[in-house]
Amino acid sequence: YQTTRRGFVASAKVVVNREGNTLQVIVSGYIGENAGLFDLNLTGIKKVAFDLSGVNYMNSVGVKNWINWTGRFPKTLEIELHNCPTLIVNQVNMVAGFLPNNGTVESLTAPFMCNECNREQNVTIRRGEEYQYASPAGLYKFKCPVIPCPKCQKPMELDAMEAKFFNFLKSHR
Secondary structure: EEEEEEOEEEEEEEEEEEEOOOEEEEEEHHHHHOOOOOOOOOOOOEEEEEEEEEEEHHHHHHHHHHHHHHHOOOOOEEEEEEOEHHHHHHHHHHOOOOOOOOOEEEEEEEEEEOOOOOOOOEEEEOOOOOOEEEEOOOOOOEEOOOOEEOOOOOOOEEEEHHHHHOOOHOOOO
C-alpha cells in the first residue's frame, strides 16, 4: 500500500506465506497511518513468524495499529518476531503490548561500533545463541558476540546500553 503525504511516499508491504501450520509474514517499509495491516486467515495456524528486517520507520499511529492488529490474534497462537531492526527493539522495550504475551523476539539486529576507527555495523543476534529470556528465577542471559571490525580487525562493541537494549529479556517467556 502506498500513499503520498506532503511529498513523502509512505508504504508498508505485507507478504504472507503459509508453511504447514505456520504463517510467515514479511513486513517491510513504513508502518504508519496506512500500514496495510490486515486480517490474516489463521484457520489451522499455530504460529505466526514475522520477518521485520525491512521495516524502516514506524510512527506512533503505526505502533497503535500494530498493537491493535496483533491484539486480535488468538492468545493460543505462538508469535515470533525475527530480524527486528533497532526501531522495533525500541518499541518492544518501551510500549506495553507491542510484543504480545504469547510472543518472543527470536532475532534482532544490534548496533556495533569500532572505537578504533569509528566504523558502525548492524549484527544479527539470535535467541538461544547470544541471548535467552528470563528464567523462572528472573535471570536473563546475554552473551555479547565478538565482532571483529571489517576495517581494522579490532573487536567492535555494542553501541547501546546493554541493560536498556535487552530490557525485554526480563519478561519470562
